Amino acid sequence: MDTMMKGEDSEEVEIDLEDSSDPEEYDNGTEPEMLWRAPPALEDEENIHTSTLVEISDTKPLINVRDPRGINDCLKVTFEDVIAEPVSVRSGDRVWIWSHALFEVSRVWIYRIVTVLLAIPVSVISGLLFAILSCFHIWMVGPCVQCVSIGTRWLQSLWNVVLSIIVRPLLLSAGKCCGGFSVHLAKE
Structure with a gap:
């Protein structure tokens, strides 16, 4: 039985090179599975309207999950996190409902407006900065x-010798000497 692998992301594919004409091999009446034939591809409704470029894009998964590492978990703020009325003082129900609605609408729309104004310039500046730093x-x-590391390889070896011959035995003996002391605190 031969096993073939292509790349790291590919699945393992087994190819049966034995003679498939043995009748005793299929006594249970089922047809053998053809491993060399790929199953027909079923197109999802999502993939019908996407181009090949979009399918191989690195940004496609980011459209649905925009904070995959949870960097901005502290910004998950709801109305109840900001405004809360205790039982002793309460506003009218209509005031509470309208306050909640206006909070949510203003939060979403002001964020969208500021994002439209700032997202592209900040993205360009951040990309430029990270490109220059990279x-x-x-x-x-x-x-x-690497040059310093190669040039000072002899110094690293000498330092390791000094540590293992002089410093390590000195500190081990000092530790053993001080290990015999014990301090007992007693309240008088």
Whole structure:
């Protein structure tokens, strides 16, 4: 039996290379499963209207889950988190309902308006900043760290020898000497 794997994301596919003409192999009356034939693809209604570019895009999963790592969990604020009336003082029911509705509508629409005004410029500035930092780190910091690391390899070896021959035995003996002391606190 041969096993083939393609890439890390592919499923394992088994191909039976044995002779399929053995009648005793299928005594239960079922047809053998053809492993070499792929099942017909069923198109979902979502995929009918999407192009190939959208299907392979990295941003498609982000449309539904916009905070997958929970970075902004502190911003999950509802009306009840901000405004709450105790039992002793209460406004009218209509005031409470209208306050709740206006809070939600103003929160959503003001956020949308500010997002329209600021999202694209802030995205461009953030992308530019992270691109510059990435380029600086990849082409400047990384090579400099590697050069220093290669150039000071002998110093690292010497430091390891000094630590293992001088410092470690000295601190171990000091620890054993101080380990014999005990302090007892008694209340007089």
